[in-house]
Amino acid sequence: DAMVIQNPRYQVTQFGKPVTLSCSQTLNHNVMYWYQQKSSQAPKLLFHYYDKDFNNEADTPDNFQSRRPNTSFCFLDIRSPGLGDAAMYLCATRRTPTAPNTEAFFGQGTRLTVV
């Protein structure tokens, strides 16, 4: 049973056209993460939610926004995609951070292409 689901798996968008990626989870985990992974690089943390508390990484561009309307869903909005935003976007969840020994569960990722 899939526990973290990302849609779509592949997304093609036009340069400058807003795009939204979605992530849903059935694990009821407090923490949800969004990572950007470019070819041959490590996943880079963009931001995370602890419940509804949003935490942005200092170097995440303003072009990237996120919404978490409820525990199960989280969205990544790219307001004006540039060619440099083409990447795999990974969503992950973890149980409450008071249990640091818990693993992160990943979705299958969304491969974003900007044309």
Next chain:
Amino acid sequence: QQPVQSPQAVILREGEDAVINCSSSKALYSVHWYRQKHGEAPVFLMILLKGGEQKGHEKISASFNEKKQQSSLYLTASQLSYSGTYFCGTAGSTGNQFYFGTGTSLTVIP
């Protein structure tokens, strides 16, 4: 915040052993290890907590030295299926953030 891994890449023949190191400039509260195959999501291998813990997962084991802020992943008698990129992962100081290391590409050839 990103841990540094070494080596960046390694090529092994089937049956050979390898060690992958993960080092952080900040205090580590726990270390996670993941393997990622091309185009797929990272797959969890194991977590190590404080106290010099060692763990094993089939022929893959790891150690964690919190004083040195280092962890090592040991792969013994490597199999073709071990090929992929290995990442260590560490929680931030608040426990909420989760950062990946720089990654080590492992290729096992027949």
